[in-house]
Amino acid sequence: MxxxxxxxxxxxxxxxxxxxxxxxxxxxxxxxxxxxxxxxxxxxxxxxxxxxxxxxxxxxxxxxxxxxxxxxxxxxxxxxGTGKPLHVIVIGAGNIGYALLKSGLEGTGGYHYTAIFDSDPEKQGKICAGIAIQPMAELRETIRELGEVIAVIAVPDGEGQECVNQLVEAGCNAILSFVLEPLDIPEGVKLRYMEISTELDILTHSMMRTGRIGR
Amino acid sequence: MxxxxxxxxxxxxxxxxxxxxxxxxxxxxxxxxxxxxxxxxxxxxxxxxxxxxxxxxxxxxxxxxxxxxxxxxxxxxxxxGTGKPLHVIVIGAGNIGYALLKSGLEGTGGYHYTAIFDSDPEKQGKICAGIAIQPMAELRETIRELGEVIAVIAVPDGEGQECVNQLVEAGCNAILSFVLEPLDIPEGVKLRYMEISTELDILTHSMMRTGRIGR
Known part of the structure; x- marks a missing residue:
């Protein structure tokens, strides 16, 4: 091409x-x-x-x-580069993590959720949308088995950086964050944010611009 | 300024x-x-x-x-224009809708979820994160009471357009969509997508560009 x-x-x-x-x-x-x-x-x-x-x-x-x-x-x-399916793993089996797995990735052109991890021992082993929640200690081995993955992080605010550090350490190079906190990543790792906060700001600003809301 | x-x-x-x-x-x-x-x-x-x-x-x-x-x-x-809080309403009390309400909007600078709607009569009246799920028929009245709102739509794929039509009809001018389907909106209404699909594409493309994945 x-x-x-x-x-x-x-x-x-x-x-x-x-x-x-x-x-x-x-x-x-x-x-x-x-x-x-x-x-x-x-x-x-x-x-x-x-x-x-x-x-x-x-x-x-x-x-x-x-x-x-x-x-x-x-x-x-x-x-x-999306013609072949890529594995997506989720870190954090909280509300957002569960909702993502249950919603799936139909219509996205081949992506699918393959694994979910949580640091809480009480959650480990439980099944979410057919996938057993794994401990963080298994991150490295799972990533080695899957090959290149995209990790979606949906951990509580304040735990994002530690989560990113563990992912990078385990060999993950692409991260999509639902966590609001700003995150440091080493060179070569790609990080994107799902920015509900930014999207709300853009909508608010455009309403102000068009005079719908006075500020 | x-x-x-x-x-x-x-x-x-x-x-x-x-x-x-x-x-x-x-x-x-x-x-x-x-x-x-x-x-x-x-x-x-x-x-x-x-x-x-x-x-x-x-x-x-x-x-x-x-x-x-x-x-x-x-x-x-x-x-x-985000100095004063703006009301955010959620349409669709499914997995994503629930997760959003439970996660809240702390740290976003004043936004908060005020109401949630669902077309399923079985869900109506149930409480999610302290907020009672309302029928779609109450959309117009709630929006009139709240003033300008941002509506987050998290309905099942295929129901997005009908949902947008109802929102526009009820006087909502700003929509943030978690629905993957492309949506038609009239002039003057602002629509943004939470594009997990696009973010995954951007990450995948950048991994291909840096030679991490061959396609």
Missing amino acids: ILNNRKVSEKTIRRLSHYARCLRHTRIKGKEIVTSEYLAKRCGISSAGVRKDLAVFGEFGKQGSGYDVLGLLANIEKIL | ILNNRKVSEKTIRRLSHYARCLRHTRIKGKEIVTSEYLAKRCGISSAGVRKDLAVFGEFGKQGSGYDVLGLLANIEKIL
């Missing part, structure tokens, strides 16, 4: 991920062709922007007739 | 939100002054970037001595 060997910006990756999500939904509905307007409306950007992004997939788009859903999706997944 | 009357980009809002979150944690620890390096490390950007962002708050930063935590936080919250 053209884009495979050059750096794609995070913003572009984010948009491609949105297109992929939308295409998967479209595929489920049995639709075979989509227009740039269709993707644009559902992904919240302009149709000119969609066409520009997808121009690199020339063969899948035809002026006036739209894009082939399956072909486009396969190519976007190839660029994203 | 200087920035109050001009448009601030979403990227800047996001960074300001990160600084605010970090400053709140710092405040809890009793620290009164922070350096740009401190904020930079914890927010994952360069210290030059932090200094540039915060240059507009001239009076709170002194060369070599850092920023006053409380003063800087108050001013960032003023720009964000």
Whole structure:
């Protein structure tokens, strides 16, 4: 693929991920062709922007007739690197951890929750959505067995840094945090936050901007 | 405030939100002054970037001595419009909805969950984290009582659009979606997604880029 060997910006990756999500939904509905307007409306950007992004997939788009859903999706997944399923492990069997496992990752394009860990001995061995809660001491061995994983951390606020340290120590290089506290990570480890706090701030700010709320 | 009357980009809002979150944690620890390096490390950007962002708050930063935590936080919250608490309502008393209410919004700078709704009559009236689950029919009245709210939707996949339609109909203008499906909203309504799927894609792509996984 053209884009495979050059750096794609995070913003572009984010948009491609949105297109992929939308295409998967479209595929489920049995639709075979989509227009740039269709993707644009559902992904919240302009149709000119969609066409520009997808121009690199020339063969899948035809002026006036739209894009082939399956072909486009396969190519976007190839660029994203998400064509093959990746294991996702959860650290913290609290409310959020349980809810994530129970909700699953259907529709995300192949990710699935494989293991869950908790430092509380009372929780260990209990079953959550068909998966037994493991002690943190088994982290390293599980990661070695699974290969590269993404760890989702959903531990109580204040325990995030210790959790990250243990993950890094166990060989995990990609972390998605539901913990609000800012976390230090060594070079080479990727960390992203699920930022409900930031999303609420962005929504609040835009309501203030449009005069819906006075501050 | 200087920035109050001009448009601030979403990227800047996001960074300001990160600084605010970090400053709140710092405040809890009793620290009164922070350096740009401190904020930079914890927010994952360069210290030059932090200094540039915060240059507009001239009076709170002194060369070599850092920023006053409380003063800087108050001013960032003023720009964000998040200085006063805003009500957050949850639609969908499933696993995610329950987990959100139980986790609360401590540390987010004043947001709090005020109400939860579900279309399932069996759930209505039950108590979750001290809040009684209301029927969707009460949505409009509750929103009218609360004033502007942010609605977090955590309904099953496939029910998102109907839920959004009901919210818009009831006068809600700001929605944060945990639902994966792409949603149509009318002009003037703000919609954001909590994109676990996108965050996993970004992490996977960056692992592929650094050669940790071959695709």
